[in-house]
Amino acid sequence: MRIYNTQTRKKEEFETLEPGVVKMYVCGPTVYNFFHLGNARPFITYDTMRRYLEYRGYKVKYVQNFTDIDDKMIARANNENMTVRALADRFIEEYYHDADRLNIQRADAHPRATDCIPTILDMIRTLIDKDYAYATSDGVYFDVSKHEGYGKLSNHKLEDLEAGASDRLSGEDDKRNNADFALWKFKKEGEPAWESPWGDGRPGWHIECSAMVKAYLGDTIDIHGGGQDLVFPHHENEIAQSEAANEKPFVRYWMHNGFINIDHEKMSKSSGNFFTVRDLVKHYDYKILRFFMLSGHYRMPINFSADLLKAAENGWKRIETCLENLKFISQTAPEQYTGEAAGKAEALLSEDCAAAKKAFIKVMDDDLNTADALAAIFDLVRSANTAVKTTGISKAILQQTADLMIELLGILGLKAEQENHVPKQILELLQQRSEAKKNKDYALADRIRNEIQSQDFIIEDTPQGPKVTHK
Ligand SMILES: [Zn+2]
Structure with missing residues (x-):
């Protein structure tokens, strides 16, 4: 299998650190609201990656965090007159509600930042001991100039970052470098805080992922996934913290999914085209959202519009109808094919099944090309639709075709409703x-x-x- 690695900017042959085992981490949601369409894309993409790796025989250890403390969490909790913890509890439940219906499997662990404070503090202490971090008047910061190779993921040069950041320094005057980032933020009025040797406060965002990766998966992992918007500074900072603290390479393959545009425009709250998944399922089935999301290559931007969703719905119906027909016809089909036409049609369908499976694996092996994988399934739908018009095809081959279609859809996390429920x-x-x-x-x-x-x-x-x- 080949995976496009953001760090090297090329497709690389996938080799795990430990044979047969994939350690995989994906940045999860900040749980202050329902998740939106842009969040849904990485969850669906990496869930599909996990399913495919398992299909290919790997044991996958999958961790996805919940960011349950940050400025947005605190602001919303204050607005709603509830604790940050209670706000997080609520939207973690809402995350599972939507994720389960999108058929996103639960990770092996879903750690919450505020449940990992001792682990986070341990890592900060290590960074201070190694002289990569220092305390200021408002927190503890990571010194980016001490980490060789800072900027290697996002292709930024430290000098450029320093120059670019020179005029936005307000309130952080005692930082050593403009690009230094907070590991720990000292308590401000009205904010929840935890004790630390440097002063009460809360963790910065980046450190939680580095700490959780180490606690749940170890110093080096195989795959780290997230949206393209996280490359800088979040993932760049994760690398700096983890490699400085652990003195080991952090991630072998960095995967980043592309953005979602709405009617060819960037999704944003200010332009009023911001959709949560919960809004969208008033009009479309969860399954259609998942199907739609997989109809493009994960690294490419995907455009979202009512017309495209309608097209996805129709595409999905074609698959379901085909499966329904296969099932129905196989009920009355002979055990063995009867007639010359049936024999020819059967041989052809059998060949097409083998070809579809081969094509599916080939394109999925090529950097998880779900768009072409769906095309392979549609080729099989076309063959099956032709075959079912021929009488005398045997039960076994019709069932085999349906089973293969269900198997391939299942790898993409798509489940066809086939029960006709006839009593x-x-x-x-x-x-x-x-x-x-x-x-x-x-x-x-x-x-x-x-x-x-x-x-x-x-x-x-x-x-x-x-x-x-x-x-
Ligand atoms: Zn993260």
Whole structure:
């Protein structure tokens, strides 16, 4: 498998530090609100990565944090007249509500920043002891000039950062370098605080991820994921802290997903095109949001509009209808193919199944190309739609096609609803109707038909036999 590594700016062959095991960390949400469409993209992308790695036989150790203390948390908690802890509790529940319905699997650990204060303090102490960090009047800062290679992920030069930051220094006058960032912020009036040897306060944002990675996964991990907006300064600072403290390489592969545009414009609160997932599911199914998100390559920007969502909905329906037809026809299909046409169609479908699976793996192996993976599934849908028009294809090959489609969709975290939910007594009536027709008792057949329809089902006679669906 090859992964595009932000740090080297190229696709690299994926090799884990420990054979067969992938240690993976993804920056999670700040839990002060419902998560928005831009947050949903990394959660879905890296959940898909995890599922695919597992499909390829890796054991994946997956950690995603909750940032439950920062300026936004404090401001909202004060506004709502509740504690920061209670605010976090509420929106962690809301995160799970949406994430579960988007079929985002829970991580092996979801640590909260405020539950990791001792771990965070340990790391800050190490950084101070090694002379990478220092206390000022308002907090403890990381000295970026001490870390060789600062800027290597985001391709920034320290001199440029220093020059660029020269006029925004207010209140942080005793920092050694303009680009130095806070590891610990001393308590201000009305803010929650924890004890530390340097003064009561709270952690800076970047340090929580470095501390959690170390506590849950170790000094070096295989994959670190997040949105493109986190490359600088967040991930650059994570590297600096972790490599300075641990004296080991921090991350082997950095993955970053692209932005979401709304009707070709950047999503932002000020332009009024800011959507939470909770808003969107009033109009679209969670599944359609996931399907839509995977229809583009994760590194590319994705454009979101009502038309594109509608197209995604139609695309998804084509897959579901195909699966429904495969299931329905396989119910009455012969155990072995009958007739020459069926034999040819069956051989072709079998070949197309093998080709679809091969294509799916090939493109997913190439930096998780879910867009082309969906194209491979649609190729199979087309083959299956042609095949089901041929009578006499055997049950086994029809089922095998449906199973493969379900398997490939499952790797993308997409689940097709196939249960038609036709109750047993309706199927029995259907059987009696077929018997009656066979015996040319059309009056009885019609009576049974009416009875089935009076129970809110529709009968459609097809070349493969009668098909029953809910009204
Ligand atoms: Zn992070």
